[in-house]
Amino acid sequence: MAKVVTMGEIMLRLSTPGFEKFIQADEFDVVYGGGEANVAVSLANYGHEAEFVCKVPANEIGECAIAALRKMNVKTDNMPIGGERLGIYFLETGASMRASKVVYDRAYSSMSTATVDDFDFEKIFEGADWFHFTGITPAISDLAAEVTEAALKVAKAKGITVSVDLNFRKKLWSSEKAQKVMSNLMQYVDVCIGNEEDAEKVLGFKPGNTDVTTGELELAGYQSIFEQMVDKFNFKYVISSLRESYSASDNGWSACIYQAKTKEFYHSTKYDVRIVDRVGGGDSFAGGTICGLLDYPDDFRKALEFGVAASALKHTILGDFNLVSKSEVEALMGGDASGRVQR
Template sequence: MNSLLSKNFKGGSVLSFGELLLRISPDAGGEWLRDNALPFYVGGAELNVATALALWDVPSRYLTALPKNGLSEQIVTYLNQKQIDTSAIQYQGNRLGLYYLTKGQDLKHDALIYDRANSAFAELKIGMIDWDKVLDGVSWFHFSAICPAISQQIAEVCLEAVKAASTKGITVSVDLNYRSKLWQYGEYPEYVMPKIIQYCDVVMGNIWSAEKMLGIEVLGDIHESGQKSIYLKEALSSAQRMMERFPNCKAVGYTFRFDERHDIDYYACLYTGGEFYTSQEYNTTQIVDKVGTGDCFMAGLIYGFYNNQQAQQTLDMATAAAFQKLFITGDATTQTIGEITNAIKYE
């Protein structure tokens, strides 16, 4: 019996932990210089999850570190208006983290520029957060692999967090976001992440991030045919090997997004309770914003498990939510559960 499907999360909150970032989004042609207007969005992987869950009526808390100033106060007020509980936020340090991402691009190559060194979050250290207090009333703790990529000391804070959550019997989820531009402090992800993942119940990502960060090898040249069936077969193998290596893991969700020129193909799978579930494939040629699709998928998984939905229903909703995010400007989804349910693709 899969304990995630039988566990009662109701009455507890989902606490998302990570760095709040401002995304600065210049256009590729330089019109922002002539118009004297530079679009920005409030985001960060874990905040995107917290925002979606709050919108979907799941009790949502958010933990980050912010400098104590007027700008932070405005941002916290903005989050509170979205029904996100911000009472756990730590106030310290001197600056917010920023990143620049060219409009319409994803988090790859030269389109992405980070400006987050010495941010309030980056200066967190073990012992600074009272985890016993912060985790009181929490039934689910979520973070992403972006956090331990920042520095050795943040990796240690993440390990401190998941140990504390696990000790309290809190379900722990992680998104295996891989950001090559962040892993610059001398440690390889494959050395850092397994120590943290051993405390996680739900792992989300893709087969390539699992290989890069956990050493779970992608077997064979699966790109040779490009067939969905071959990708999914490898996903099942990867998920099984992950659970063998990390016995605490109870569910693995993998997404597949292939960008070919202006075409996007998207589908996902979920392995839990010894069963392998797959979604329908979604396709589009019209994209508004690529940021936050994975975060939306993660939020969908949490929503499904939190509400004790069946695994296939959970996967279908998470996949549709992620795909629909491609048509929404900003870092987090604005769609309701009803809108997402109507967008689910069936055979």
């Protein structure tokens, strides 16, 4: 069992019931989530020691966010308390050709106004094997970007493996600013995870003729940019999820990986997924792939297959968190995609 630390912003998610549009909704369903928190939950489900770090407000909503993590066996021992509020996002779930929509209400949140002095990273990283962050955290504020780099410096000094999910969010920052900030942070990263849009918007690499809006994939283009990314940033692995968007309800889902040491490129099994809840799908892929790299250190192909299967299952679960067990993921990896009732 490895100790994995993730850091970011946990948020209150308010989603319309079923597939209602915002204008139809008289109430919202409540869950908690956020990129790095979702990864921590996945890893705890798979048996690893997962700790999440975030600043939350000293009120009942902050307490509820912490409780949601503790319920999933995620450690929250080093969470600073203070600030004005917990960030919120509103979700309208799409269907068929109607896309899902997200509206953020996270300005002046506790995490966005946190400073380096709020965190004792020497203590946080005691005994840690892995540290994971996403491009969302440095995007929420300049202060959060400073906190992220401070954490990365300590993690790297301690020899901890570092992974990033690039996660470009156009509602939080521009591509120009993302490239400036994130390119600097890549010097600390060992494992780079993202998708085709992230690679282009965050680091400036576009994989051939791939079109994120149609899901048309050109795998040779991915291998080429992975090699370029390794040359520029010295990553050990570059990994991309591959989403073929048939509609908001049905996607093809697979992934590819490049190992710098052997210069090998691998494309995973593809799953055709009927989507129940897409939010958190990429996070579940990151969490599953991290688990795979930890549990199958000599087989990066199997590690990727674990991540893809885990995230395919997450698309069938409501809420941000992936609630599947390791045995359920392994059953799908073994070919059991029948969906038959388990008695």
